[in-house]
Amino acid sequence: MQGKILTARYGVYTVFAEGKILECKPRGILRLQGQKPSVGDEAEIDPVDQTILKILPRKNVLIRPLVANLDLLIIVHSVVEPVFSSLLIDKFLTYARHQGIPPHVILTKVDRLKDRSELLLSIQRLEKLGVPVTLFSKKTGEGLQEVKDLLGGRVSALMGQTGVGKSSLLNTVAPDFKRQIGEYSQALGRGKHQTKEVILLPFGSGFVADTPGFSSLELDMTKEDAAHDFPGIGELALQCKFADCLHQDEKECAVKKAVKEGRIDVENYENYLKLINELPFRKTRY
Numbered sequence: 001m002q003g004k005i006l007t008a009r010y011g012v013y014t015v016f017a018e019g020k021i022l023e024c025k026p027r028g029i030l031r032l033q034g035q036k037p038s039v040g041d042e043a044e045i046d047p048v049d050q051t052i053l054k055i056l057p058r059k060n061v062l063i064r065p066l067v068a069n070l071d072l073l074i075i076v077h078s079v080v081e082p083v084f085s086s087l088l089i090d091k092f093l094t095y096a097r098h099q100g101i102p103p104h105v106i107l108t109k110v111d112r113l114k115d116r117s118e119l120l121l122s123i124q125r126l127e128k129l130g131v132p133v134t135l136f137s138k139k140t141g142e143g144l145q146e147v148k149d150l151l152g153g154r155v156s157a158l159m160g161q162t163g164v165g166k167s168s169l170l171n172t173v174a175p176d177f178k179r180q181i182g183e184y185s186q187a188l189g190r191g192k193h194q195t196k197e198v199i200l201l202p203f204g205s206g207f208v209a210d211t212p213g214f215s216s217l218e219l220d221m222t223k224e225d226a227a228h229d230f231p232g233i234g235e236l237a238l239q240c241k242f243a244d245c246l247h248q249d250e251k252e253c254a255v256k257k258a259v260k261e262g263r264i265d266v267e268n269y270e271n272y273l274k275l276i277n278e279l280p281f282r283k284t285r286y
């Protein structure tokens, strides 16, 4: 029987198979083969002795949070608390592209915004990059139908800082999920890490992962990765003279040329420079 792994906890996996949820343990052979099941995995299971026999090949795997086989990465970001940051959104977008998963941005808590003019500029910038954006509020229900449509029929994961409202959004979409909601701490300037584990929730004919938030994101990426995957910038990297161009001081750089000619937003380029400053160089393997 084939099923999908919904949760992973202390070596016990809940598997969704043929409409039922089973608790399974991996067969010893998996460990011998060095295969560790992850949430989102498609698995061959034996429903009688409740064991996982085999993990089917993965389409992709997001490392942080750990979820396999995603169709969509939903970057959840708040417009107020935690404070809105276009740099952080760009970081997540770079990460999504680096992992080969299409992104969608949901901006939460829009009920708390009196003036939307600045937000609209940020949305325009993202849409120019080809990134779809949805505004959402659990208080007013704005964006609810759009979010439901987005989640149905595919496998997606919510990713974002602690306190942005990932679990709240899921409860609004489906109250049966009964996700625990944390609070935003003014003193800490962030949420309180309410969600502790990745869980995949069946929704319609799809699945959506609620994931633990973080207060800062350490990306498993290098400067060279960002030079190729940063939204709006990576696309031009192939036209640069040097294959390893970081679009900083190099000669005949297609990115810098595009910035000068106004084809790349200055904000984009500045975010890019900030991001590569944070990232390490690729370690050479020679």
Ligand SMILES: Nc1nc2c(ncn2[C@@H]2O[C@H](COP(=O)(O)OP(=O)(O)OP(=O)(O)O)[C@@H](O)[C@H]2O)c(=O)[nH]1
Pocket: 108, 109, 110, 111, 112, 136, 137, 138, 139, 160, 161, 162, 163, 164, 165, 166, 167, 168, 169, 180, 181, 182, 183, 184, 191, 192, 193, 194, 195, 196, 211, 212, 213, 214
């Ligand atoms: N005003 C308003 N508050 C919201 C909205 N969505 C979430 N909140 C509040 O934001 C706080 C954090 O919400 P959570 O849903 O726990 O956030 P989370 O992203 O799941 O956080 P972690 O599980 O820690 O990663 C709670 O106090 C929510 O009530 C919204 O649309 N509007």
Ligand SMILES: [Mg+2]
Pocket: 166, 167, 168, 180, 181, 182, 194, 195, 210, 211, 212, 213
């Ligand atoms: Mg949560």
Ligand SMILES: [Zn+2]
Pocket: 237, 240, 241, 245, 246, 247, 248, 250, 252, 253, 254, 255, 256
């Ligand atoms: Zn360049």
